[in-house]
Amino acid sequence: MKILVAVKRVIDHAIRIRVKPDGTGVETANLRMSMNPFDRHAVEAAVRLAEAGQADEIVAVSIGPKAATDVLLTALAMGAHRGLLLETDAKLETLAVAKLLRHVADEEKPDLILLGKQAVDDDSNHVGQMLAGLLGWPQATFASAIELADGQATVTREVDFGRQTLRMSLPAIVTADLRLNEPRNVGLPMVMKAKSKPLATRAVAGLGIDITPRLVVETVTPPRERAQGRVVATPAEFAQAIAAEIGKMEPR
């Protein structure tokens, strides 16, 4: 049983980004970068399945610049067995990422592909579903529990009304939500050790996959500033302010 895990390198989730004054994007220079938080849950899920004897190989794949090697090293330090970097400096849309991952899936033939539910930079929440569509595989998004037995996956998902449990045959795609598990922390020694694990790099350019963007990003703007608020001294004043707010509301 082989698991493929997709990990993206993003601006660290704790950093509050700033929009470039010329509206062409966000400032990325000299910011701390790390593995997309949801992907850490995906890697953790894969490693736990391997530790439980339910998987024997975990391949971590990342698509991006050379520097994305660092998130692959993190995945290897967490317990993945092999890393694969599809290297490109191009800005990729999610459809292109899904097509590149399909290429990897066609070659690697995994039984299960784990991804994060969304990348916290573009907040797209696309790639797992798109990859499942391209491969014609069943999908379970926003997973908070995964069980494997008899060639089937049973996955609990977080949905709008509560939780839903799906069962599907493998191969399948699962995207991780934050309550799936508690990802392990890896110290520097483990990252150093991970450097001896196999990590291959291939150029996206050589794969013959069209990654030309379909959309044009015209501008990127900061959110509107909120007006200065006021501090009230007592719960009674707070309640009166609520009452005043309700008085202003239009029916809807």
Next chain:
Amino acid sequence: MAVLVLADADLGRLTPATARIVAGAAELGPVDLLVDAAAAEEARSLAGVHRVLAAALPATADALAQLLAVLAEPYTHIVAAANASGRDVIPRLAALLDIQPVTDITAILGPTRFERPIYAGNATETVSDGQAKHVLSLRASAFAATVGENSAVVSNISPEVASATEVIAEVRTQSERPELSTAQIVVSGGIPLGDRFALVEDLAGKLGAAVGATRALVDAGHAPNDLQVGQTGKIVAPDLYVGLGISGALQHLAGIQGAKAIFAINTDAEAPLMKIADVALVADLFEAVPAVIAELDRLGIKR
């Protein structure tokens, strides 16, 4: 221009999101609304609907995406709500059609130009989409429903699609409170509430408000997952958002940026939510909330 909208329905009833995304999609062209047969009558009365396509809709994303792909041919735009079900199906559909989707749209600037938030709402992207078809999801919280009567034509269709996925269990959060993502008032609680989340429900009950929670409180098991507000949870845009014991992490703020007024109670005047609040009270919420409720009673506020 012709638009196919996937209605958002649950247990045979339209959710409040449907009327809002229909109103948004109607800006793009005449709307055909694909709906589960059980909700067809309700759907034909929605303002802005040109035609209702009623079908026994599959419960899982793989079959639903397949169905939408079959129906897609005559439409320029295919639209769903940016909620858990829309987010499940729209990207899969887009991949089947070889289209890059545009999702979580908060403003429609024209038939091919859209605004969407990125980086937890700390930036907004304006994109133009020159593809042959546009596969979109709209945030219901960003669009207002159109009021008015309608009696659109209903066409029954019987799609033949198969799912490789079986739904084996569902756990539903029971609540008397309004639906969170379209509510006019939302009262949310943070981690200090612990097992006393009932206090949030008390205040919400008084105000006819929906209840929400932070990820921290949900993770701790004190509130159900579908009440989580934020980047990973539900996006709300009420007229009034009241946050109790919430620090205002950027991932939480991502869910409330559309709120008209933000009120907060926190022991820490420096908490980020207090800094952006329109009205802030520095207090222990366990003392303050009962006093707030008492004053609302005295004022005769009841919704």
